[in-house]
Amino acid sequence: MxxxxxxxxxxxxxxxxxxxxxxxxxxxxxxxxxxxxxxxxxxxxxxANKDALVHEVLSGFFSRLVDVATTAASGPPETGLETFLRTVGVELAQKSGLSAPVWGELAPRHIVDDLRRLSTELLVGAQRAGAVRADVTPDDVAAAVWALRGVIHSERNDPAHHGAELWRRHLETILRGFGNGATGASRPAV
Structure with a gap:
């Protein structure tokens, strides 16, 4: 080229x-x-068409999230999941139009599946380190991301809340719920 x-x-x-x-x-x-x-x-x-361009963009976006998960996994296991969720929150807040459900079948399924696998590994590592309760499941982590996406979407569509970053407060609540009470995942919101 x-x-x-x-x-x-x-x-x-x-x-x-x-x-x-x-x-x-x-x-x-x-x-x-x-x-x-x-x-x-x-x-x-x-x-050739919009679908081809969307697929290219989403592949890049989700590949970067996979990189975030991989980087988080290389750090201390007790903070990996928290780091990942905070970074995903920032990415979704800045680029909410790129979330997988918005695009349906155009989202790169194999990369999204990789991301889910890596987030599960982060969860297991945090549980082994005692930072996250043993009863938290990969579906709970996925639901946390869905919830963040919903809060971010409502913030974007409600001028009264625009810029308030309620998603950060919501994430703090999620992390306290996941936490065992003795680690960074259970820190109170500031």
């Missing part, structure tokens, strides 16, 4: 991520082309 073509592709993917993160599925390819500073024909030369 020529350098200018590669630069256009990178610019399109970056612009698409920003546009889809903000507007979700309602964003159009024209919106993306405009944000990238290229014409629609340039976009269509790189991506």
């Amino acid at each position: 020529r350098r200018d073509a590669a630069d256009n592709r990178t610019r399109l993917v970056n612009a698409a991520e920003a546009v889809f993160a903000e507007r979700g599925p309602s964003a159009t390819l024209d919106d993306v082309a405009k944000a990238a500073g290229v014409g629609p024909a340039t976009l269509y030369r790189r991506f």
Whole structure:
């Protein structure tokens, strides 16, 4: 691929991520082309349709979350799950339009499954370290992420709460519920 073509592709993917993160599925390819500073024909030369571009963007987004989980797993097991959930919260707050349920079948299932496997490993590590109660399940962790996504969505759609970051308070409640009472996962909210 020529350098200018590669630069256009990178610019399109970056612009698409920003546009889809903000507007979700309602964003159009024209919106993306405009944000990238290229014409629609340039976009269509790189991506046959919106689905192809969405898949590329979501693959990058979820791959970064896998990297976050992998990094969290390399740290102390008692804080790995908490670190992961806090980072996911930040990512979803900044890019709520990229969450998997918004896109349905376009979400890269194999990467999402990898993310779930890694979050389960983080949970097991935190449980072995005594930081998380033994009765917390991988489904509880998934439900925590769904809940964060819901709080973030309601914040974005309610001007009175916009910027209040209620999701952070909600995450603190979740972490206290997961905690055994003796670790960082059980710290009171500040």
